[in-house]
Amino acid sequence: MKEPITPREPKKVDPEEGAGWRLIGAPSTGKGKRDHRIIKSLFLMDGELAGQNKKLQAKYDAWKKLADFETYEVKDAELVVVAFGSIGRIAKNAVRSLRAKGKKVGLFRPKTLYPFPEKALEKLAKEGKRFLTIEHNLGQMVEDVRLSVRKHADSDLFCVYPGNMPSPDDFEAPILRALGRK
Amino acid sequence: MPKTQGAASAPKTNQTGEELVFTRPASMVDRATHYCPGCHHGIAHRLVGELIDELGLKENTVAVCSIGCSVFLYNYIDVDSVEAPHGRAPAVATGVKRARPDKFVFTYQGDGDLASIGMAEIMHAANRGERMSVVFVNNTVYGMTGGQMAPTTLIGQKTTTCPGGRCKDREGSPIRMSEIIAHLGGTAFCARGSLDSVKNIRQAKKYMRQAFEVQTKGLGFGFVELLAGCPTNWRLSPLAANKRITDEMIPYFPLGVFKEVEGDGTCGSMLAPESAPGAEGGK
Amino acid sequence: MSRITVSEERCKGCLLCTQVCPVTIIRQSERINQNGYKVAEVPAEDMAKCTGCASCATICPDVAIEVWRGKKPKPGSKAA
Numbered sequence: 001m002k003e004p005i006t007p008r009e010p011k012k013v014d015p016e017e018g019a020g021w022r023l024i025g026a027p028s029t030g031k032g033k034r035d036h037r038i039i040k041s042l043f044l045m046d047g048e049l050a051g052q053n054k055k056l057q058a059k060y061d062a063w064k065k066l067a068d069f070e071t072y073e074v075k076d077a078e079l080v081v082v083a084f085g086s087i088g089r090i091a092k093n094a095v096r097s098l099r100a101k102g103k104k105v106g107l108f109r110p111k112t113l114y115p116f117p118e119k120a121l122e123k124l125a126k127e128g129k130r131f132l133t134i135e136h137n138l139g140q141m142v143e144d145v146r147l148s149v150r151k152h153a154d155s156d157l158f159c160v161y162p163g164n165m166p167s168p169d170d171f172e173a174p175i176l177r178a179l180g181r182k
Numbered sequence: 183m184p185k186t187q188g189a190a191s192a193p194k195t196n197q198t199g200e201e202l203v204f205t206r207p208a209s210m211v212d213r214a215t216h217y218c219p220g221c222h223h224g225i226a227h228r229l230v231g232e233l234i235d236e237l238g239l240k241e242n243t244v245a246v247c248s249i250g251c252s253v254f255l256y257n258y259i260d261v262d263s264v265e266a267p268h269g270r271a272p273a274v275a276t277g278v279k280r281a282r283p284d285k286f287v288f289t290y291q292g293d294g295d296l297a298s299i300g301m302a303e304i305m306h307a308a309n310r311g312e313r314m315s316v317v318f319v320n321n322t323v324y325g326m327t328g329g330q331m332a333p334t335t336l337i338g339q340k341t342t343t344c345p346g347g348r349c350k351d352r353e354g355s356p357i358r359m360s361e362i363i364a365h366l367g368g369t370a371f372c373a374r375g376s377l378d379s380v381k382n383i384r385q386a387k388k389y390m391r392q393a394f395e396v397q398t399k400g401l402g403f404g405f406v407e408l409l410a411g412c413p414t415n416w417r418l419s420p421l422a423a424n425k426r427i428t429d430e431m432i433p434y435f436p437l438g439v440f441k442e443v444e445g446d447g448t449c450g451s452m453l454a455p456e457s458a459p460g461a462e463g464g465k
Numbered sequence: 466m467s468r469i470t471v472s473e474e475r476c477k478g479c480l481l482c483t484q485v486c487p488v489t490i491i492r493q494s495e496r497i498n499q500n501g502y503k504v505a506e507v508p509a510e511d512m513a514k515c516t517g518c519a520s521c522a523t524i525c526p527d528v529a530i531e532v533w534r535g536k537k538p539k540p541g542s543k544a545a
Contacts, residue, residue, distance in 0.1 A: 023263070023264060023278070024262065036262050037262050037263070038257075040256070040265035200533040202533055204530070218477075219478055220481060224526030225524065225526050380523045384523065420480060
């Protein structure tokens with residue numbers, strides 16, 4: 001499932017941007033005198049490499065706030081289907097038609113897989129909901145789902161073999177099976 | 183007599199009137215290199231430094247280094263530098279030069295980098311006639327990773343990945359890069375020098391100067407290949423490695439100018455190298 | 466009169482310089498530097514033979530050699 005795009009005006013190029021790191025030649029004399037700069041990603045020295053790893057870890061940690069997701073009919077759901085991408089859209093239709101039949105199911109659709117919206121999933125698990133992960137592979141995201149909810153719940157898994165394009169009807173039986181399982 | 187090498191300024195004299203005629207070029211950082219004893223990268227680095235000084239390019243240069251032992255050029259040459267992914271220095275340099283056409287941009291690459299994984303980048307950069315200069319150090323082996331076979335490894339040469347010696351039927355013939363680059367439309371200057379003797383080093387520096395000057399004059403792509411030794415991975419002493427360049431590499435990789443455009447930027451005729459290519463050297 | 470200085474800190478004992486000296490005055494010393502290399506040297510008694518041609522410095526991969534040339538270099542020295 002594709003997210004809608006938001007058009008925006010690109011920022012004007014600031015000719016002074018990057019004055020602290022850009023490479024335009026290193027004057028060795030005069031007013032602009034400075035040491036030569038190196039843009040690199042190869043850090044072989046002992047402490048240097050550890051420093052770089054720390055810096056990267058801080059960056060990955062900062063990404064966590066970018067985690068994004070969509071929920072559908074989860075409020076009173078007993079079972080939450082977790083699915084992403086095109087399978088997320090198909091699962092949404094399956095959930096919609098099961099709701100019309102009065103089944104208490106909902107959908108949790110991560111928009112970002114990395115960072116994974118683990119806090120939001122954990123919150124649903126705390127509320128006592130059960131989970132079914134549906135994936136268009138043999139089970140990858142399910143590992144993240146299980147890690148996120150591990151203190152309170154587990155997740156069932158239904159896999160669609162890559163190469164087949166399922167319809168919403170194909171998901172109804174597995175969802176009902178998971179709903180019926182206590 | 184050579185004038186003071188390295189220093190672009192007036193020669194230094196001491197109290198007793200002695201003149202310093204050879205010292206470290208000003209744009210070379212005063213620091214021990216990590217290269218093995220007898221490795222010719224040090225010589226190539228020094229030639230780069232001397233030329234940057236002599237052409238007055240230091241404050242206007244951006245160097246691009248890609249992976250291999252040669253990537254550490256940026257630790258030794260005192261100019262702004264970018265590290266490129268393996269083989270991609272010509273692509274990065276294209277970006278640098280197009281963003282900043284007034285800068286002097288050169289790449290410094292080894293043979294495992296330029297002639298193997300970076301083959302597409304170097305070919306197209308040359309063909310587009312990017313205004314950049316390429317220093318290509320060919321030592322017929324992957325040095326940094328422990329002496330594996332490179333595209334330039336000579337027939338019969340033993341490496342860790344062809345322990346029985348490179349076989350033409352199995353691995354093909356060594357690639358002669360200068361000959362290939364010379365045939366591409368955007369190349370303004372292309373030559374092969376060697377670093378095995380004083381005479382050849384001086385000649386190589388002249389080639390490098392031309393490869394640098396075709397860029398500063400805006401004529402096109404400048405390419406210079408330097409035959410170099412890797413005593414460690416050849417399992418030879420530095421002296422024996424030097425002899426191997428003379429005896430085995432130069433017959434297969436002939437020295438000389440392969441292409442030189444006229445001053446007006448039109449491509450001149452392809453010049454024949456000074457010596458004819460050996461049939462199958464390196465045995 | 467010319468002379469060379471070898472930086473014993475930088476010399477890696479590759480001995481390329483010993484091969485290119487036209488008057489063969491450079492040799493390997495018995496001194497071992499911090500990195501464990503036996504450095505090159507010119508014995509004091511031979512230094513007067515130095516022509517200041519800078520061949521050794523040209524081939525030195527570690528820029529370990531500096532060349533000083535006296536005020537009146539001998540005519541017809543080797544360097545081209």
